[in-house]
Amino acid sequence: MITVAPHAEENISSKTVFDTKGLAVIWGKFPEYYSAKNTIHFDDLRRNFIMNPQNGLMIRPFRKCLKYRATDRELLRLIDYLQAIAHLEDLSALNHDSRQDWEGYVETWKRG
Numbered sequence: 001m002i003t004v005a006p007h008a009e010e011n012i013s014s015k016t017v018f019d020t021k022g023l024a025v026i027w028g029k030f031p032e033y034y035s036a037k038n039t040i041h042f043d044d045l046r047r048n049f050i051m052n053p054q055n056g057l058m059i060r061p062f063r064k065c066l067k068y069r070a071t072d073r074e075l076l077r078l079i080d081y082l083q084a085i086a087h088l089e090d091l092s093a094l095n096h097d098s099r100q101d102w103e104g105y106v107e108t109w110k111r112g
Contacts, residue, residue: 084109
């Protein structure tokens with residue numbers, strides 16, 4: 001985890017400090033295995049993508065597990081997505097700006 005604080009000239013409260021996941025640390029330690037081209041970061045908090053926005057894919061949070069564990073299908077949808085993009089050489093070119101983008105990609109892939 002990396003702690004991020006805004007610059008003084010930014011229009012953000014100086015109390016806005018949070019931990020985030022910097023993928024560059026992993027890419028720097030293991031460049032022979034990992035890079036922006038082969039990494040996707042799933043998270044339910046968009047702020048965790050601040051250092052690597054192109055590699056972040058926003059997912060629904062898993063809440064109230066006792067109530068919803070039998071009906072939650074988020075990970076199953078992600079399996080379909082990963083299968084649909086597995087053949088791609090460069091994952092950083094994918095558009096993860098909205099949920100419709102990646103879910104739409106899966107639907108297109110399923111239709112063949």
